[in-house]
Amino acid sequence: MSINAPRGTQDILPGTSEKWQFVEQQLTDLCRRYHYKEIRTPIFEHTELFQRGVGDSTDIVQKEMYTFEDRGGRSVTLRPEGTASVVRSFVQNKVYGLPNQPTKYFYIGPMFRYERPQQGRQRQFVQFGIEALGSDDPAVDAEVLALAMSSYEELGLKSLKLVLNSLGDQESRETHRKALVNHFDPYRDELCSDCQVRLDQNPLRVLDCKKDREHPAMGKAPSILEYLNEYSKDYFEKVKSFLDVMGIDYVIDPNLVRGLDYYNHTAFEIMSEAEGFGAITTLSGGGRYTGLVQEVGGPETSGIGFAMSIERLLMALEAEGVELPLDEGLDCYMVALGEEAEKAAVRLTYELRKAGVQVDKDYLGKKMKAQFKAADRLGAKYVLVLGDRELEDNVINVKDMTSGEQKEISLEEVVTYMKDQLTGGE
Incomplete structure (x- = not known):
């Protein structure tokens, strides 16, 4: 069940x-x-x-x-x-x-x-x-x-x-309270059971009743403003x-x-x-x-x-059709190809996250094409591709998903590079 x-x-x-x-x-x-x-x-x-x-x-x-x-x-x-x-x-x-x-x-x-x-x-x-x-x-x-x-x-x-x-x-409320009791008391039996109790405990709340709001006595009830x-x-x-x-x-x-x-x-x-x-x-x-x-x-x-x-x-x-300015996209998506590249990608993902960059990666063993599709669905601004060749050359391929531009950045500089790209160099 x-x-x-x-x-x-x-x-x-x-x-x-x-x-x-x-x-x-x-x-x-x-x-x-x-x-x-x-x-x-x-x-x-x-x-x-x-x-x-x-x-x-x-x-x-x-x-x-x-x-x-x-x-x-x-x-x-x-x-x-x-x-x-x-x-x-x-x-x-x-x-x-x-x-x-x-x-x-x-x-x-x-x-x-x-x-x-x-x-x-x-x-x-x-x-x-x-x-x-x-x-x-x-x-x-x-x-x-x-x-x-x-x-x-x-x-x-x-x-x-x-x-x-x-x-x-308190003085004004007490004077108004007496006026409300005198006004509603002749209609007590016509009011709902809750209001009959309120009339004794807190008559001001009779005015807030949802059941009796259409009762003729409501429209003629004495206003608190007259008793201030x-x-x-x-x-x-x-x-x-x-x-x-x-x-x-x-x-x-x-x-x-x-x-x-x-x-x-x-x-x-x-x-x-x-x-x-x-x-x-x-x-x-x-x-x-x-x-x-x-x-x-x-x-x-x-x-x-x-x-x-x-x-x-x-x-x-x-x-009112107000659209909140939410940034629901992902900063970076990490694509790793190969066992050694996977290890390096885990380390680099960790370092980027520590530096304040929002990063995610594949955990289902998908092929590269499927990983790019996942990055697109997640609204990733950049895709970082790391394979055996890139690892051997000590670089990583960075693709701007908006412009389509690709650059190879050294692994030592990629964290700083990504922070600059995402903050506009601030």
């Missing part, structure tokens, strides 16, 4: 993995320019971290987590998102006590959610995200939004929409003014909420408006949070971040 990959997972094979590598390298370089440093956290954590850090009322905690007991009887969970783990590390390692603040992290790694698999949404998926902890300056919000937009724009995407909202501070106090209004205005200064376009959506229970002030999503992208248009989302660091045992610390799915990023690139 054959064994397949579990439902909701995928193999990323050569031919596709190069796109992942390119995208991840571009994102890493972007974070370097913004002075965000990489953090790597465990793939599984104590379940309590996500219950407290993501929120008991969220769909992630209630329905989607991969949770199990380890051999010691401890409940552990495969991480469903990155923020809680980053905050736990920030607290555990007392990073909040270091002099250089805010602390700015980025991460790239697999996450796990038990969802219905569909295009661009897997049960194991790769997430890129950033977190800036230790400052409540609205300029940090604008910086995070700029980095998020640049993540897509620098890869060539154009059909993008940045959607903003303010969830206000002066501090929250001023905070939001500053964020928008910084975006205006940078020339970053955005639209305001008062119904935009985020799944994390501890979000406040700035909340945002980036959406694809590309034709054919799919019904689910959201590419990434994030926002500011206060209380999360305290919830996992640290001091009161404000933070902001966002996360994106690499799978959905690649889908957006495909939808």
Whole structure:
């Protein structure tokens, strides 16, 4: 019987993995320019971290987590998102006590959610995200939004929409919370079972319900923007003014909420408006949070971040027809004819690789013509031919596969010659 990959997972094979590598390298370089440093956290954590850090009322905690007991009887969970783990590390390692603040992290790694698999949404998926902890300056919000937009724009995407909202501070949220309960309570029995629970636990999340989105009460729900106090209004205005200064376009959506229970002030999503992208248009989302660091045992610390799915990023690139500038060809292909030439070719291949040249060779005992065909299929820029005559003359035949030009180069000089040819003599 054959064994397949579990439902909701995928193999990323050569031919596709190069796109992942390119995208991840571009994102890493972007974070370097913004002075965000990489953090790597465990793939599984104590379940309590996500219950407290993501929120008991969220769909992630209630329905989607991969949770199990380890051999010691401890409940552990495969991480469903990155923020809680980053905050736990920030607290555990007392990073909040270091002099250089805010602390700015980025991460790239697999996450796990038990969802219905569909295009661009897997049960194991790769997430890129950033977190800036230790400052409540609205300029940090604008910086995070700029980095998020640049993540897509620098890869060539154009059909993008940045959607903003303010969830206000704790006082504003509490006032809005009461207004939401008063508004939806008469319709409680008409709402789905999840929303009936949310109405008591976190009524803001009723606005994010997929089942009840068409209910007439949704369109008439009180907007958080109507309940912002002066501090929250001023905070939001500053964020928008910084975006205006940078020339970053955005639209305001008062119904935009985020799944994390501890979000406040700035909340945002980036959406694809590309034709054919799919019904689910959201590419990434994030926002500011206060209380999360305290919830996992640290001091009161404000933070902001966002996360994106690499799978959905690649889908957006495909939808817009963006061709990534991948160099999938091979620098050199080594052709060896004869037993002694084979030994010399093994040594020379090793020396070229040590010098940074990408080289491959035949390992199936093919004839010379078949080896040249293999080199052509692999997109080799040069073919190096070494036979008994060349070995006797202490030379190797180098063929430029683009121009067809051939040269004999001494074996002592071929490594330097190939480096010069491939780098343009730099």
